[in-house]
Amino acid sequence: MSLPTRFPKNFKLATATAAYQIEGAKELDGRGISTWDAIRSEYGRIRDDSNPTLSCEGRLKYKEDVALLAKIGVTSYRFSISWSRILPNGTLSEINKEAIQYYRDVCLLLRDNGIEPIVTLFHFDMPLAIYDNGTSWLNKENCEHFVKFADLCFREFGDLVKTWITFNEINMQAWSSVVKIQGELWLCPDRPEIENHEQAPYIAATNMLLTHAKIYRNYEKNYKETQDGIIGITNGGRFCFPASDSPDDQAARNRALDWLFNYTIEPILTDSGDFPATMREKLPFLPKFTDEEKEMIKGSTDFLGINYYLSHMVRDISDDETPTSQSERDASYAFVEGKWEKICGETWVRYAPDGLLALLKYVKEKYNNIPVFITENGCMNLIGEEEKKEEDILNDKHRIKYITGHLEAVAKAIDNGCNVIGYTLWTLMDNFEWDDGFAVKFGICRVDFESPEKTRTMKQSAKYYQTFIREFKKHHNLL
């Protein structure tokens, strides 16, 4: 059986983007300033120090981009709605009608092309006015503003959008709510510093979990029946393997998994309605949920989104060791270099499809076989590639290997009874890669950032995915 034919007929084969990473058009239709506009404008903050106005101009080129998606043939497209574009101040005090029309146009065009929209409500960028109002997700008032934003989105787009994702990677965002995305402090001169940086990410994550649950319950009560949609949450997925068979390393690996993966979903997906027990033991300051909150959080998702890029090998640490990252320190473990291929060169991505398979089996066992949507998976261009000729950049064999390996892992997981409902390739086109600016490119389509048209060209990986999807559709008579 060929790989594409191993996926069931209703399986989704998607690709994805996020608003801040592709849209550009910062001032168009009255969009408000977002946190990432501010981070980018700080000299030296972004790796390539890129011109803060550089972008793929996705806001203006959406018709072309939908045509590209249709050409590739994806069943679904995951994108995010920019909170700053819809609500320039972050609150309902000003609603941007043109921005609403813009996202409706995108959805309508997708529908005309037979592509299902999957919408993320929060993908890392927050209106700056809200952030300044009191350190982002540490402030419960801001959480309420987001609940209202989500409600507005259900009202305005719910006739067209049937799959929603509240948050992209709460654990990552918990860091960037007070610090930058990769964990470096964001000490903007006029921004208040919180008192205890070590506690802040956990408090922010707790607030986001509660916010997620409120949004879920609102959708369930007021929209689900009439709009007939589903709503989930996306978690960063990194599987952990123990560095040896020793009980200490095994226990360290379990703690690492709790901190890196279970932390932001265990309250939702288990009967405890609470954080992993190891975290409760080690972090006395971890906020406590009331019984009412636990009831609200428990079961508050229709599916689990997982973004997967790599796995880790971990070991226990001795009492006198102080690892560098806060997660390692708090949970008492250390990363060990794994055996996986550095498929893009010296970067953080690893070619670890075995980790994805193990993770999916783990989720099946631990979380009662909840439906899983792989909401991101992909790899960056080869390091040093910018010096290469365009035709070589387009010939991204390493990415084809990466995609094939992971799709194989998903097919194996399905054979093993894992309830995987979709796979999403990150990302449709080269775009703004947060701290790395435009120095790192994950696109299956190349963007010529020098050209005024920001020309998109399909790389070999996009063509590979196109052929893959065509075969899948042909097999199931979906063409």
Ligand code: BGC
């Ligand atoms: C994020 C994306 C990002 C990707 C690669 C994911 O965690 O959701 O926005 O581009 O990682 O770094």
